[in-house]
Amino acid sequence: MDRNRLVKLLTIILIIGLAFWQLYPSFKYYRLTPEERELEKKLRDKAIRLGLDLQGGMHLVLEVDTKDMLEKEANLAVEQAFTIIRNRVDQFGVTE
Incomplete structure (x- = not known):
């Protein structure tokens, strides 16, 4: 090897x-138990702090408000919402 x-x-x-x-x-x-983490103050100061996305994440539920709609209008609104969301997800290449 040169x-x-x-x-x-x-x-x-x-x-x-x-x-x-x-x-x-x-x-x-991050491999320590919560009790052990309390004892390791010096180590905590040196560790990289995780952002909110890495600490836990989130769960989101989207619902259509159908209280004042007829059943046919409600079904149409739900279908339109699904279509819009599906198009946006597919447009950016995100999959389930």
Whole structure:
């Protein structure tokens, strides 16, 4: 192996090693039980803070308000809502 490739390989290994070294406190912290987390204040200060999306997520239910509609109008409104949502989801390539 020539010197240039060796330098590139060592640089890549060094960068990956540094990344794991920086992420280790986060891995260790999030594997602890809540009781153990209280005891590990120093580790918590070094750990990456998870955003709301990674902490739990959410559940969303969409409903059509059909109180003041006739049954036929309500069914049509629901079908239109499904069509609109399906088109928006398909447009962006999102699948279930």
